[in-house]
Structure formats: structure tokens, C-alpha cells
Amino acid sequence: MNPTSSAVLAPTTRSQRARVLVSGEATTPRLRWFVEGVERELLRHGHARVSPTSPPTLVLNVTDAARPRPYRRSSQGTFVVSIIEAESRPEGLLRAAYPLLVRSLSNLLLFLTPDGDAFDTHFVTLEQGYYTLARQGDPESFFRTVYERLAPLAASRLVINNHFIPDLPAALAAGNEKTAALAAGGRRLDELNLLPAPFPLAEILGERDMAHVHRLFGLGGLSYGNLSAREDDTRFWMSARGVNKGSLQEIGRDILLIQGYDAENNAMRVSVPKDVTPRAASVDAIEHWTLYRDHPDIGAIVHIHAWMDGVESTRVNYPCGTYELACEVAALVGAAPDPARAVVGLKNHGLTITGRSLEDIFERIDGKILPQIPME
Numbered sequence: 001m002n003p004t005s006s007a008v009l010a011p012t013t014r015s016q017r018a019r020v021l022v023s024g025e026a027t028t029p030r031l032r033w034f035v036e037g038v039e040r041e042l043l044r045h046g047h048a049r050v051s052p053t054s055p056p057t058l059v060l061n062v063t064d065a066a067r068p069r070p071y072r073r074s075s076q077g078t079f080v081v082s083i084i085e086a087e088s089r090p091e092g093l094l095r096a097a098y099p100l101l102v103r104s105l106s107n108l109l110l111f112l113t114p115d116g117d118a119f120d121t122h123f124v125t126l127e128q129g130y131y132t133l134a135r136q137g138d139p140e141s142f143f144r145t146v147y148e149r150l151a152p153l154a155a156s157r158l159v160i161n162n163h164f165i166p167d168l169p170a171a172l173a174a175g176n177e178k179t180a181a182l183a184a185g186g187r188r189l190d191e192l193n194l195l196p197a198p199f200p201l202a203e204i205l206g207e208r209d210m211a212h213v214h215r216l217f218g219l220g221g222l223s224y225g226n227l228s229a230r231e232d233d234t235r236f237w238m239s240a241r242g243v244n245k246g247s248l249q250e251i252g253r254d255i256l257l258i259q260g261y262d263a264e265n266n267a268m269r270v271s272v273p274k275d276v277t278p279r280a281a282s283v284d285a286i287e288h289w290t291l292y293r294d295h296p297d298i299g300a301i302v303h304i305h306a307w308m309d310g311v312e313s314t315r316v317n318y319p320c321g322t323y324e325l326a327c328e329v330a331a332l333v334g335a336a337p338d339p340a341r342a343v344v345g346l347k348n349h350g351l352t353i354t355g356r357s358l359e360d361i362f363e364r365i366d367g368k369i370l371p372q373i374p375m376e
Contacts, residue, residue: 017046017047018047018056018057018058018154018155019047019050019056019057019058020047020049020056020057021050021054021056021059022035022049022062023071024061024062024063024069025062026062027064028085030085030112034083034112034121035060035062038060038083038146038150039060041143041144041146042058042147045151055074055078056078057078057079057154058154059078059079059081060083061106063083063104064084064085065084065087068082068103069104070105071104071105072105073105077157077158079107079108079154080107080108081106081109081150082100082101082106082108082109082110083109083110084097084100084104084110085119087114088113088114089113089120093130094124097109097124098124098128100124101124101126107126108123108124108125108150108153109122109123110123110124115135119135120132120134121133121135123149126319126320127305127320127348128224129348129349129375131348133145133146133149152316152318152324153318153319156319156323157322159261159266159285161265161267162267162270162281163262163267163268164270165259165269165270165272166272166273167271168251168272168273172251173251175251175255178229178230178231178237179229179237179251179255181300181358181359182228182229182239182248182255182358185229185358185361185362186227186239186245186247187246188358189225189227189302189304190245190246192369193371194225194304194306195224224305225302225303226238226245226288227239227300227303227358228282228292228300228301229299229300230298233296234259235258235260235271236288237257238256238258238282239255239256239282240254240256240279240280240282241279241280241283242280250276251273252272252273252277252278253278256270256271256272256282257270257272258271258288259271261286283321284303284320284321286326287303287326287329287330288301290326290327291333291352294330294339295333295334295340297356299340299355299360300357300360300361301352301354301355301361302352302353302355302358302365303350304350304369305350307351307369307370307371307372307374308345308365308368308369308370309370311343311344311345311351312344313332313345313347314328314332314345314346314347315347316347317346317347320349329344329346329352332344333352339354341354341356341364343365348373348375353365
């Protein structure tokens with residue numbers, strides 16, 4: 001895509017100094033020590049504490065496993081980290097911790113489990129992964145490490161809003177060979193067992209919290225992985241948010257035509273049919289848009305929650321749909337020998353794979369995919 005005719009991603013201008021609010025009460029000595037240590041490290045790095053009546057950008061939501069209390073943010077710009085101490089380490093940690101992340105309406109869960117006289121801190125992410133930081137060394141170095149893992153995520157900026165434009169040409173309303181290829185690619189991902197089932201939010205969250213999640217983020221369920229195909233120099237087709245990628249059918253709902261990125265309003269521009277109530281664009285649309293814009297030879301992109309040996313990886317586990325993740329992935333793809341045929345790892349998250357076509361991508365990854373993502 002032509003950078004002269006589209007808004008260009010530049011280094012983020014969002015303040016790196018978070019406005020910090022601690023919500024909830026630590027009810028055990030260990031939890032109190034941990035929360036106070038994290039807050040102290042944040043303040044030491046120049047982040048500011050705010051009162052409950054001021055709008056925070058980072059919330060440390062202290063709650064418990066029996067009744068994980070949500071922090072209902074008023075803005076997408078608020079990053080919520082819930083902190084929960086467990087009485088023991090569960091046998092299936094992710095199975096036990098992930099619902100707590102969802103119920104507390106958090107971007108990240110710090111899940112503390114005992115390990116003898118010490119404890120482990122598990123960073124549980126929305127991508128259904130986690131990595132563990134053992135309590136080692138002196139408190140100062142421990143909390144410095146926690147801060148180093150936490151601060152980049154808290155400073156990231158979501159690009160998940162949409163500007164729907166009902167101008168899809170009639171000739172494209174029923175799709176074309178590109179959308180047919182996208183549907184076939186989705187079925188291929190399903191056959192390869194690379195499409196985790198959407199997380200059943202409605203089975204975990206009550207009606208009020210579901211409405212809150214939908215209002216803020218346009219989510220009706222968490223569905224992982226996506227794929228896209230270039231239409232022309234300025235537009236590309238992409239699987240929509242929260243749909244079954246193994247059954248992409250309706251234009252405007254399952255498959256969307258992305259026009260570009262509206263930097264002023266921090267939203268993706270989406271061309272839709274006039275008679276269809278559209279679904280939201282994939283949260284990764286900003287990443288795909290950046291790659292298509294920068295590299296005209298890229299014809300298709302696949303994102304999966306899986307891994308391949310020997311891939312270059314992003315440095316930080318930025319959340320899906322963030323400006324910063326798009327920038328990091330774009331830099332790695334640009335550094336590849338052939339950006340149009342690159343494989344990039346997203347730390348603790350998955351893979352972004354570019355190709356000249358979807359078929360090109362599937363031929364290259366055949367037999368090389370590892371279902372287990374390494375966590376660091």
C-alpha cells in the first residue's frame with residue numbers, strides 16, 4: 001500500500017507515565033507485600049498514584065479466587081491487571097487461572113501460587129497462555145523484574161474501533177475469488193486443528209459484565225487466529241472478530257473489506273454492504289494493514305496461536321490489537337530476507353506468517369507447526 005496515501009504508523013505518542021490506581025484490598029501478608037512492592041516500583045519509575053475519582057490508565061485490581069471482583073473501566077485506555085493469591089498451585093494452572101482473568105475483566109492476571117516458603121508469579125494473558133516468574137533474589141531485583149514485564153503492556157494502545165462505511169460495491173457484495181480463498185484458508189486452519197474454540201465468555205460472565213465487555217471492546221467471545229488476503233493496492237479482506245474461521249461465509253459479517261487506518265480517530269475503516277449489520281474487524285487488523293502497506297508483494301497473512309522452530313520473535317508480549325505489537329511485527333517482517341514470505345513469532349502469543357498467497361503460506365508451514373507456544 002502506498003504510504004503517501006495512507007496514515008503512517010509512527011512511534012507511539014501515548015505517555016509512558018501511567019496514572020496508577022490500586023483497587024481492592026490485600027487480605028494476606030504475602031499479597032499485601034506483593035501489591036505494595038509493585039506499586040512502589042511503579043512510583044519509583046515516575047508513574048503517578050491517582051485517587052479513586054480520577055481516571056487511571058493502569059489499575060492494580062486486588063481480588064480473590066473465590067469471588068474475582070471485576071474493575072469496570074470507563075475507557076479502553078485503562079489497562080487492568082488483576083492480582084490474585086491462590087492457596088495452592090492447581091494441577092491445571094491455566095484452566096484454573098484463565099476464568100479468573102475473564103471474570104475480573106482484566107487485560108492481564110498476576111496469579112500467585114505458593115512454592116514452599118516462597119511463591120511463583122504467573123503472568124496469565126488473554127491469548128490463553130502464561131509464563132512464570134519465580135520469587136528469587138532480593139526484593140528490589142524481583143520487583144524490578146515484575147515491573148519490566150508489566151510496564152510495556154500497560155503503556156500499549158489498543159486500535160480496535162471501527163469506522164463502517166456502507167460503500168461496498170455490488171460486484172463485491174457476494175465475494176470474489178479472494179474471499180473464496182479466505183474461506184478455504186479458514187477451513188484449512190480448522191483441518192490442521194489450529195483454530196482453538198472461542199472462549200465461552202457468556203458461560204463465565206453475567207449479563208451485566210457481558211454488556212460491559214461488548215460496549216468497550218466489541219467482543220462477544222474470544223476467538224483466536226485470523227487470516228487475510230490482499231484485494232488491491234489499498235484494501236484487503238480479513239476474517240472478522242469473534243467468528244468461526246472454519247466457516248467464513250457472509251461478506252460484512254464473517255469476512256470484511258478493510259480500507260485502511262484512520263489515525264485521527266484511532267479506528268480501522270471498513271467497507272461494508274448497505275443491507276448488512278457488520279461485525280467488528282479483527283483486533284489484528286492494524287497489524288495486517290501495516291504489513292500490506294509497507295510490502296506490496298505480500299498477498300496474504302495468517303496469524304495462528306502456534307509456533308515454529310527458529311523464528312525471530314517480538315521482545316514484549318504486547319496484547320492483541322495494540323499499536324505497539326503492530327510496530328514490532330512490522331519491524332521484524334521488514335528485516336526478513338523476503339518480507340513477502342516471512343514468519344515472525346509473537347512472544348508468548350503465536351505466529352504471524354506472510355505469503356504471496358494463502359496457498360503459498362500453507363505450503364511453507366506444512367509439517368512445521370508446533371501446537372505448543374514457548375512461554376518466557
